[in-house]
Amino acid sequence: MRITGNSIQQRKQCLANLVAEHLLALGENAEVIENQMNSAGHRDQVIIKSSIGLIHITATESIEPNASIPIANYKDNNQSFLADKDYIAFGWNTRDKRTILSFVEAYKLVGLKSLSKPQIGKLKTKEYSGVITA
Numbered sequence: 125m126r127i128t129g130n131s132i133q134q135r136k137q138c139l140a141n142l143v144a145e146h147l148l149a150l151g152e153n154a155e156v157i158e159n160q161m162n163s164a165g166h167r168d169q170v171i172i173k174s175s176i177g178l179i180h181i182t183a184t185e186s187i188e189p190n191a192s193i194p195i196a197n198y199k200d201n202n203q204s205f206l207a208d209k210d211y212i213a214f215g216w217n218t219r220d221k222r223t224i225l226s227f228v229e230a231y232k233l234v235g236l237k238s239l240s241k242p243q244i245g246k247l248k249t250k251e252y253s254g255v256i257t258a
Contacts, residue, residue, distance in 0.1 A: 125256055126217050127183050133169055135183040139215040140170045143181065146225055146254060147174050164207035176252060177210025180230070184216045191216075192238040201237060206230050211252070214244050227252040 125142055129135040140156045147154035154174040161167050172179035184193050193214060195203070206212075209230040217223050224241075226248040233239070239247070 126221070126223050127185075127215055129183075132183070135185060136170050136181045139183040139213065140172060140181045142215065142223065142256065143172050143179065143213045143225060144174075146256070147172070147176070147252070150252065152176055152252075162204070162207045162209075164204035166204040166207060168205065171209075172213065176227075178208055179211045179213050179227070180205055180209045182212055182214050184214075187217055187219050188241075189218070190240055190242060192240050193244065194238045195233050195236055203234065206233060211249070216241065221257070223256040225252075225254050225256065 127135050127138050129138050144154040144156050152175045154172050157171050157173050170181055211227045214226045226244045228247045232247050
């Protein structure tokens with residue numbers, strides 16, 4: 125299964141479903157939650173409530189192996205989306221038709237504006253991260 129969708133919201137929803145399925149396959153509990161406000165007043169379009177904690181979803185359409193993924197608001201560097209989250213699930217498709225799922229503990233992202241895919245790979249929690257092949 126690949127991340128699909130023509131809009132950010134569609135890609136996030138697709139990734140949320142992939143993350144939930146992935147966690148269930150690992151023996152964890154996971155459910156997709158939509159339109160939830162966190163304690164910092166940020167409204168998440170879609171998140172995962174799971175046995176490993178609350179997970180923010182970040183999907184990118186870039187298949188470039190070294191692409192950067194923003195993790196703060198471009199205008200004011202706001203990271204209110206991190207409030208109450210235990211993990212951020214980053215997801216992207218690769219040129220060779222794989223889908224990468226990388227789980228990074230939220231506290232590791234505080235103060236950062238963006239990360240490259242290789243940086244995410246270094247920060248990920250290997251126990252939950254994985255690759256989905258088509």
